[in-house]
Amino acid sequence: MEIMNFAIDGYKDVEAREYLGIFGNPIKHTLSPIIHNTISRRLCKDMRYIPFQITENLGDAVDMAYKDGVVGLNITVPYKQEVMEHLVDIDEAAKVIGAVNTLVHSNGGYKGYNTDMYGLAKSLMVEGVKLDGAKVIMLGAGGAARAVAYMCLKYGADRVYIVNRTFDKAKKIADDMNSAFSCDKIIPLDVKDYYVIPDGRYVMIQCTSIGLHEGDGLPLISDESFFEKAEIGVDLIYNPAKTAFLKLVEECGGKAINGLGMLLYQGVRAYELWNDVEVPEDIVKNVYNALCRVSYDNTDNVVLIGYMGCGKSTVGSFLSMVYGYDFIDTDKIIEKREGMSTSDIFSKKGEDYFRQLETELLKELKGKLKNTVIATGGGMPVKEENRPLLKELGKVFYLKASLDTTYQRVSGGTGRPLLDNLEGNTLYKKIKEMTAIRTPIYTEVADVIIDTNEISEYDVHKIIAANMSTYAEDI
Numbered sequence: 001m002e003i004m005n006f007a008i009d010g011y012k013d014v015e016a017r018e019y020l021g022i023f024g025n026p027i028k029h030t031l032s033p034i035i036h037n038t039i040s041r042r043l044c045k046d047m048r049y050i051p052f053q054i055t056e057n058l059g060d061a062v063d064m065a066y067k068d069g070v071v072g073l074n075i076t077v078p079y080k081q082e083v084m085e086h087l088v089d090i091d092e093a094a095k096v097i098g099a100v101n102t103l104v105h106s107n108g109g110y111k112g113y114n115t116d117m118y119g120l121a122k123s124l125m126v127e128g129v130k131l132d133g134a135k136v137i138m139l140g141a142g143g144a145a146r147a148v149a150y151m152c153l154k155y156g157a158d159r160v161y162i163v164n165r166t167f168d169k170a171k172k173i174a175d176d177m178n179s180a181f182s183c184d185k186i187i188p189l190d191v192k193d194y195y196v197i198p199d200g201r202y203v204m205i206q207c208t209s210i211g212l213h214e215g216d217g218l219p220l221i222s223d224e225s226f227f228e229k230a231e232i233g234v235d236l237i238y239n240p241a242k243t244a245f246l247k248l249v250e251e252c253g254g255k256a257i258n259g260l261g262m263l264l265y266q267g268v269r270a271y272e273l274w275n276d277v278e279v280p281e282d283i284v285k286n287v288y289n290a291l292c293r294v295s296y297d298n299t300d301n302v303v304l305i306g307y308m309g310c311g312k313s314t315v316g317s318f319l320s321m322v323y324g325y326d327f328i329d330t331d332k333i334i335e336k337r338e339g340m341s342t343s344d345i346f347s348k349k350g351e352d353y354f355r356q357l358e359t360e361l362l363k364e365l366k367g368k369l370k371n372t373v374i375a376t377g378g379g380m381p382v383k384e385e386n387r388p389l390l391k392e393l394g395k396v397f398y399l400k401a402s403l404d405t406t407y408q409r410v411s412g413g414t415g416r417p418l419l420d421n422l423e424g425n426t427l428y429k430k431i432k433e434m435t436a437i438r439t440p441i442y443t444e445v446a447d448v449i450i451d452t453n454e455i456s457e458y459d460v461h462k463i464i465a466a467n468m469s470t471y472a473e474d475i
């Protein structure tokens with residue numbers, strides 16, 4: 001599939017019967033793979049979700065994905081508006097909102113939807129918040145606010161004030177939505193006029209990006225008494241879990257809801273559109289738990305060691321897709337930095353040089369990684385100095401394979417400097433010699449040993465997850 005050229009590291013070699021994905025820039029830290037890969041896994045569907053980094057020519061990328069048969073796509077910043085030019089059809093709600101975040105494969109091209117609006121509405125419903133007849137204050141008038149304003153009118157809000165730094169943007173949303181719903185319920189306000197909002201108890205929805213960063217204070221209005229109007233305070237931001245806005249809402253006796261539910265349900269809705277299924281509640285809960293852990297828990301790193309062909313890369317990509325770990329491969333980092341393959345580094349600069357690069361890399365990574373799977377070169381633990389460095393990096397899993405299994409897996413392969421140009425008996429003998437030396441070392445360094453001979457990559461990842469305390473309950 002041509003579109004796989006745009007897959008981010010860790011996803012390039014993913015193979016499945018069907019594909020989903022997301023286009024954006026930047027895209028590395030998206031949580032969406034956790035949502036969709038968890039649902040597929042629980043529904044036993046051989047369908048994988050891939051983040052694609054699209055830096056230019058969005059239209060070409062959309063065409064390419066369509067030709068490659070990608071079943072569905074999410075679209076995120078900065079393409080939610082631009083993508084509308086490259087679709088065969090657009091759902092009515094998405095047209096009015098003016099943004100599309102979900103593409104569904106249909107006749108002749110993709111059809112666009114906006115599931116952000118649905119995601120927020122559903123998350124409010126689950127929390128018992130009623131919009132019908134409600135009075136709403138929206139803070140912010142950016143892209144997401146358009147979907148929020150649409151949702152308020154669609155679900156029957158009685159009055160909606162949109163307060164924004166740039167008045168014209170609030171006015172534009174108010175004009176567009178009032179006109180679409182033939183009403184005058186939305187009132188735009190410049191932030192300096194916030195005091196004209198009558199006293200009362202409101203659903204206050206925080207749609208600015210203020211609060212995303214540590215040290216961000218309250219959004220738009222510094223008068224704390226203003227936030228006493230919030231019976232319900234909703235922040236579209238989900239990380240941090242509690243923004244200054246949500247903390248204040250709670251202090252004032254209001255109910256605080258962050259944006260993780262919106263993220264969850266916009267994803268669930270997209271999955272349902274792509275597959276024409278209803279995702280059962282227990283699976284939705286499972287996905288929510290996974291999102292919570294990845295967003296709010298400070299979990300350990302997984303370090304994979306083992307001889308060539310033991311499955312470090314495959315298992316690493318699998319863990320990153322299912323549990324949202326970042327995934328790095330030390331050999332690949334070194335190759336990129338040196339501008340040549342591992343085999344070339346060995347032949348041109350020698351094994352000692354390569355081992356020194358490995359040591360330097362381990363020292364550099366120490367303390368810098370969180371929630372990351374690190375696949376290491378097969379020879380890395382052989383150098384004594386590297387052993388404590390590996391253990392400091394995270395929990396060390398030794399993926400063990402028998403001599404025969406290893407021989408089968410590496411036969412005919414290239415790019416393994418110590419085995420290049422060997423075959424048949426010579427290859428078998430070389431593996432035997434090397435594993436005789438390395439097996440006791442791997443065993444010494446490992447916190448957990450997994451025999452990979454008889455089990456699938458899926459079972460290996462389950463064993464690893466079961467050993468990482470925060471993931472154990474999902475196994």
Ligand code: NAP
Nearest residue numbers: 140141142143144145165166169207208209236259262263
């Ligand atoms: P956007 O289009 O860039 O709009 C940003 C909004 O924040 C605008 O109203 C902007 O005001 C305001 N703003 C930013 N910095 C400001 C400052 N220093 N002072 C005053 N106002 C400021 O962003 P967006 O796409 O609407 O997203 C907004 C937030 O929603 C983001 O934090 C995003 O992460 C979150 N979001 C969450 C979900 C979810 O699933 N939970 C989905 C979508 C978005 P001006 O108009 O005056 O520039």
